[in-house]
Amino acid sequence: MENVTDRTSNPFGMRPDCGSACSPGIEAVFGYGDANADFHVIGDHPGVHGGARTGVPFTDSPAGEAIQRTLFETGFASERYADAPELDECFLSYLHMCCPPEGRDPAPEEYDDMERFFDAELRAIAAHVLLPVGARATEHVIDNYTAQVERIEIDMTALHASEIRGSGFLVVPIRDPAEWIEGDGGRLIDSLSVIRGSDYRRTADLSRFLGNDELYFVR
Secondary structure, X not given: OOOOOOOOEOOOOOOOOOOOOOEOOEOOOOOEEOOOOOEEEEEOOHHHHOOOOOOOOOOOOHHXXXXXXXXXXXXXXXXXXXXXXXXXXXXXXXXXXXXXXXXXXXXXXXXXXXXXXXXXXXXXXXXXXEEXXXXXXXXXXXXXXXXXXXXXXXXXXXXXXXXXXXXXXXXXOEOOHHHOOOOHHHHHHXXXXXXXXXXXXXXXXXXXHOOOOOOOEEO
């Protein structure tokens, strides 16, 4: 299935009740990028990974600069850094797209309230590779989109740039850029480059049920 839309920001028209705007003219930091992406980068919230001024995930922050640099080096972005990056085969979003007031982290019930928007967008994008950034996003993705909850300890030093087979997804955790040490950036670039050159798509061929010669692949 292909999403038909010319919208780069909030392609599916999510309308969460944030209560207050992130900044003048910016209601929330909506999902952004290629709506038919195979790779989906998942952050925490605007207060951690940026975007309250621009409305675009992973911008206007040190974490955003590191993630965008990685996307440029691996061919997903046309520039090393931009407030509105041009992305190919890549989508960016947050677990919590609203900006919590007073610079605090969202409360657990606030994350819970935003979860339905995040999940709906993730399943609409239907990327093959999920790239959670930081411990919170990684734990959420492993808990909800893999069958390995009891087998994996959320140790971001060990999990960084590794491959975890999920329930229809390949999960590649990313240590929060604020915690990167020498070699973490290169390790992630190498890992993504190898994955892009491999057969990472997870599909099933249902052509046998059609009764003709047409090919029909699904996730």
